[in-house]
Amino acid sequence: MVELKREALHTSVTDPVAASMNFLNEVAGRFPDAISLAAGRPSDEFYAVEDVERYLAAYVGHLRAEGMGEDRIRQAIMQYGRTNGQLGAMIARMLEIDEDVRVPAESIMVTSGCQEAMIIALRGLCADSDDIVLAAEPCYLGFTGAARVLGVTVVPVPETAQGVRPETVARVAREVRAGGRRPRALYVVSKFANPSGVSLSTDVRHGLIEVAAAEDLLILEDDPYGLFGLDDRRSPALKSLDTGQRVIYLGSFAKSVFPGARVGFLVADQSVVSAAGHRSLLADELSTVKSMVTVNTAPIAQAVIGGVLVSCGYSLRAANQEKIAFYRRNLRALLAALERHFCDPAITWNSPSGGFFAVLDVPVRADEKLLEISARDYGVLWTPMSFFYLNGGGSHAIRLSCSALVAGQIDEGVRRLAMLIAGVRS
Helix, strand or coil: CCCCCHHHCCCCCCCHHHHHHHHHHHHHHHCCCCEECCCCCCCHHHCCCHHHHHHHHHHHHHHHHCCCCHHHHHHHHHCCCCCCCCCHHHHHHHHHHHHCCCCCHHHEEEECHHHHHHHHHHHHHCCCCCEEEEEEECCCHHHHHHHHHHCCEEEEEECECCECCHHHHHHHHHHHHHCCCEEEEEEEECCCCCCCCCCCCHHHHHHHHHHHHHCCCEEEEECCCCCCECCCCCCCCHHHHCCCCCEEEEEECCCCCCHHHCCEEEECCCEEECCCCCEEEHHHHHHHHHHHHCCCCCHHHHHHHHHHHHHCCCCHHHHCHHHHHHHHHHHHHHHHHHHHHCCCCCCEECCCCECCEEEEECCCCCCHHHHHHHHHHHCEECEEHHHHCCCCCCCCEEEEECCCCCHHHHHHHHHHHHHHHHHHHC
8 A cells, every 4th residue: 555654745644734624524514503604605595407408598598599500509508618717798897887897808818716716826926935925914815725736835914903005005015026026916805804894995096006116016806795885985095096907806706696606717818928929918928827737617608698698787785685685784783793792892803884794802712712612612613813823923813704504604603702701710
């Protein structure tokens, strides 16, 4: 029998943060009746299996209306198809309607979930070991995990309560450069970030674009939660402010449609110039990376998403009004429950203006050991914020998610969490 040394495997296999997330999933499996304030997935109540057939039919109907013959329709849905996908024009129209982002369809690559978009962008931008990326910290695990798989170094830029600061980005970029490495990009979730819930002000957004130009950085803007604000006020996407093509926009249909389609996209309208003077779009250059990762995004899944876009007039904001109302109620229920069940001034929390997450700061160590006790003895799950830090941090903080529950479950989960904290402190 072959025996492999675990230490000889790639660091992404033995990554302690990934192991921690596996532990969270394992605990959830052992205590299935526990209320999960950890799960950041969308609510199941908005999905029906019949929707797949309905949206697929809508897309086929659209292709017929466009004059496409049956043979070409069959190929479009059943064959491999174009590497960068077939939804570029539809997504471009959606971005213009919903986000005031105006980009050519050719700059859009349809990906197998936003996770693939991250991997493709990282691989394309980071050419050697001296190329690094900056990331607002605490940072979404999917991004730091993708970087580890690729062997790309991530340098954290610490957030404040209002999010990452442009001057801090500039300082960290200069420190990296002084150390002989090249900062290539900054990763940031601009609206209702995972895990912190923070949304950047318009002034900060302008400031980040200015710093990116001054420090020769690209910005990887991830925006999975932007539709789900507590009110109808819209913060501009960084990409909508991007007059100098500094922003690569990473999008996903997981929250706005459904995760099972596994369809995301990236917008890379930057110009690439070869040594011979040939010009192309970065999206076209990155297609070589995608062709070696997934060949192309499943055309059947693209067709379902295309059917959604056709059916809603290319406005996911309009199509998601019921979901928006649901997630608003849930976030308000979470913040109200925290106010109701925690009265100790040593326990504080933030008040996000939208999204799925809030952060609770507690006077006890919120680690895997406490999570095990919480699940077993109190019947409530949550996520340690330490999972979202690269070099230590978040040891006394908890990420709470409210997206997959109903209001009564949220209140009961927070009540159980308050009992846990009180019990540990007594």
